Amino acid sequence: MNALKWMLPLMAAAALSACSEQPQVVSYEAGHYSGKPDSRPWESAAYGGDKAAWQSDMRARARKQTEIGRMPE
Amino acid sequence: MARMKFLCDAERCIECNGCVTACKNEHEVPWGIQRRRVVTINDGVVGKEKSLSVACMHCTDAPCMAVCPVDVFYRTEDGVVLHDKDACIGCGYCFYACPFGAPQFPQEGAFGQRGKMDKCTFCAGGPEADGSDAELEKYGRNRLAEGKLPLCAEMCSTKALLAGDAQTVSDIFRERVVRRGGAGAEAIGWNTAYGSGEQKREQTRGGDK
Numbered sequence: 001m002n003a004l005k006w007m008l009p010l011m012a013a014a015a016l017s018a019c020s021e022q023p024q025v026v027s028y029e030a031g032h033y034s035g036k037p038d039s040r041p042w043e044s045a046a047y048g049g050d051k052a053a054w055q056s057d058m059r060a061r062a063r064k065q066t067e068i069g070r071m072p073e
Numbered sequence: 074m075a076r077m078k079f080l081c082d083a084e085r086c087i088e089c090n091g092c093v094t095a096c097k098n099e100h101e102v103p104w105g106i107q108r109r110r111v112v113t114i115n116d117g118v119v120g121k122e123k124s125l126s127v128a129c130m131h132c133t134d135a136p137c138m139a140v141c142p143v144d145v146f147y148r149t150e151d152g153v154v155l156h157d158k159d160a161c162i163g164c165g166y167c168f169y170a171c172p173f174g175a176p177q178f179p180q181e182g183a184f185g186q187r188g189k190m191d192k193c194t195f196c197a198g199g200p201e202a203d204g205s206d207a208e209l210e211k212y213g214r215n216r217l218a219e220g221k222l223p224l225c226a227e228m229c230s231t232k233a234l235l236a237g238d239a240q241t242v243s244d245i246f247r248e249r250v251v252r253r254g255g256a257g258a259e260a261i262g263w264n265t266a267y268g269s270g271e272q273k274r275e276q277t278r279g280g281d282k
Contacts, residue, residue, distance in 0.1 A: 031144035035157025038200040040150060044218035057220040062237030065226065066245040068252070
């Protein structure tokens, strides 16, 4: 009877210990950039923040990569 | 403006290595670092030799960004994947994660320990003042801020390597494919890039069965 008095609390503690179990798998959270901030290309001295002009120039430059349409058929 | 992308046309690349040389010279890339290289398959096999110019592909969901333990990577508004060399610890995880082998590590010191990672920047520099000496020294020239495209593509003599906004680049490639003819997967060069299933190892190994 005396042993049972000691055993019951121990068993209850052992049974409840699972309730406090911490997750064993690390949950990955997408990292946040830790480096220095960078300026955007249209904020350079050449464009002074004019994004539309920069985009237009880049598109025109990219189109120059094709020879189709450059020469008459 | 959507996303900056590279596209290499295997039907046009002649393995001249002009893109590699242009990149090295423009960014004053140190000895032992290859930001761009030309990969050739079936080298020497007549009619089956194909080359591709490979560098950082500036992935939309970049594995290097996912694995970096110190989070030094960032993606610009125009889709270029860049990194901060000041915060890089040179662990090499990005090299293992990258399917293209783009991250490069200079050997520094007497025992050849890894230095800070270096890779193609799409000629967009890095997190330093545009056009500054610090930017040139760490990341190379910032051509995008000057309204120019990457020099490797602009230098390409056969215009195999295209760079720029993905929409414009795919428009150019589509025009070529339509003119080139063909049908199905062959028209876009799928079989050239990945094989038709009939390619055998012995063809590339010169009869080794």
